[in-house]
Ligand SMILES: Nc1ncnc2c1ncn2[C@@H]1O[C@H](COP(=O)(O)OP(=O)(O)OP(=O)(O)O)[C@@H](O)[C@H]1O
């Protein structure tokens with residue numbers, strides 16, 4: 291006896307219809323959006339690759355120094371980048387860096403407001419949490435199929451896939467950070483006649499910034515972990531090299547790509563963490 | 578019209594305050610409401626009014642609803658039922674914009690747990706109210722600086738709140754509220770974290786400031802001595818209910834119920850009460866009379882001493898013997914004011930404690946005068962002991978006395994055996 295009604299057919303058919311409908315009726319809108327994203331990416335990518343490697347290494351070292359105030363950290367970051375160049379992966383690394391930068395900026399643009407909304411409305415948070423869970427667990431290929439249909443193969447769907455996967459921790463930590471802000475401080479701000487916007491920008495965001503920075507750090511790490519999948523749908527960069535090693539059964543090439551990703555990850559992670567720790571400083575004095 | 582009015586305000590915390598309201602209307606108290614509906618009764622039908630220019634103190638045990646009550650005045654908390662009016666306007670009916678204007682211009686607040694911005698320096702914290710209002714930086718920081726100096730924090734402007742002690746943070750909160758220059762200030766245990774020295778210094782400064790500026794201050798405290806020192810009137814809360822509202826003397830001399838009585842039992846009454854609470858009318862007051870008329874009046878009222886008022890002001894005392902002597906030397910037609918002897922006097926607002934030495938040295942019941950020197954009444958030494966000892970302690974004394982007699986009697990029996 292068959293106890294299962296057939297719902298697979300209807301779900302699949304409805305989804306396909308929806309995607310077809312979007313492609314046909316809103317194709318232009320998607321293309322316009324896709325173009326904006328693409329232009330941003332190309333702009334950053336061209337900038338990064340136009341810089342001579344020594345200048346880039348100096349800049350990253352300076353950023354590391356500014357974020358951590360530790361000279362050793364700057365030397366380490368410079369050495370890591372130099373090593374990537376020595377591996378012959380400079381161009382790919384810059385392409386990947388561009389995708390990461392654009393994805394993370396996009397995540398911040400979308401994630402911060404959503405996190406703020408979630409913190410201020412319990413209803414909204416209740417609805418949002420399962421969506422975030424879904425975004426982190428559903429295999430990327432499932433949404434890559436419609437994304438590729440809507441945006442075509444290439445960099446834009448790669449960025450979108452990265453954003454979908456990397457966004458949730460930023461929203462969660464923004465929400466958490468804002469809700470953790472001492473209620474009496476917010477109350478005091480209200481008592482003196484602050485508007486919602488003044489409370490948000492003057493109290494809630496600054497006080498939750500260390501937690502939000504943690505979210506940005508995690509989002510960046512997750513974005514890096516998506517580079518191989520992103521290159522499967524046509525993004526250029528380090529992921530491509532790993533993919534190449536896989537396709538040609540060439541462990542050496544694969545390893546070179548892998549090492550490059552790890553170095554990028556370590557450098558970015560240390561820089562953002564050090565910055566987050568510095569934001570924490572006068573907070574710990576208060577406890 | 579009172580400046581601030583609470584009109585049958587009921588506030589219930591929980592998921593369904595409206596639903597729980599019916600129970601409260603039916604007479605459920607805080608404990609019953611919590612047991613039956615799991616809702617907390619914050620304020621239970623509070624009606625009170627606060628006049629412009631008064632220091633109104635709210636007292637009560639922990640959890641009695643003091644903080645909840647003051648948060649209604651600037652609408653940090655919305656009541657479940659009833660109205661809150663400022664200058665006759667129901668603030669529950671204000672638009673968002675009007676409410677913000679009210680908070681910026683009219684009401685400042687000092688918080689029990691300070692509520693300072695940890696990421697901003699002390700000076701920026703003190704200037705916060707003015708910043709929100711949109712004052713230019715130079716001006717707001719100059720004003721904040723001035724107040725920081727007045728609360729004794731000069732030199733700490735560039736520190737972060739986390740680097741300051743609790744008492745110092747509390748003073749930053751105080752400077753922030755005062756710098757906002759509003760006509761109403763809400764102070765939620767504003768002095769609780771201060772050491773006794775600074776505390777009494779700031780209490781005096783607060784009273785002086787209030788007298789000078791006419792601000793209206795709503796002050797919460799646990800400490801009865803503080804309440805008595807500051808208050809024009811005191812409200813006592815218990816489980817969200819208003820038990821008594823009155824002047825310090827009312828509260829001390831006629832506590833409304835055992836709860837209030839327990840509150841006031843240990844207070845130093847000699848310091849808290851002023852001589853006007855002991856005052857009686859003088860047995861005989863003389864002004865235009867001649868010596869002869871005065872002697873006649875004294876015989877009629879059987880008094881040995883009379884208080885002389887000249888041109889509306891207290892001029893001294895005359896005794897029967899003194900007058901009889903004067904009648905012989907100067908004749909009975911002389912005006913009594915001419916022969917009055919100087920006598921020590923106290924003003925009506927003197928604390929009993931500081932009047933006691935004068936009272937003990939005074940040969941006759943001590944005259945009490947108003948600020949303008951008019952004779953307001955007299956104080957007899959015996960009324961001091963009556964008022965200083967509360968009824969409760971008197972009852973205790975009687976009991977111990979009887980017990981003592983018992984023991985004494987038994988001792989007699991023992992020694993006889
Ligand atoms: N936001 C809230 N949610 C639920 N219950 C609350 C809330 N705020 C206050 N209460 C309850 O209302 C009652 C009064 O609290 P309130 O803070 O006004 O007391 P208080 O008199 O200021 O006490 P303390 O002297 O300890 O500061 C308490 O029983 C408290 O549990």
Ligand SMILES: [Mg+2]
Pocket residue numbers: 643644645689765
């Ligand atoms: Mg309180």
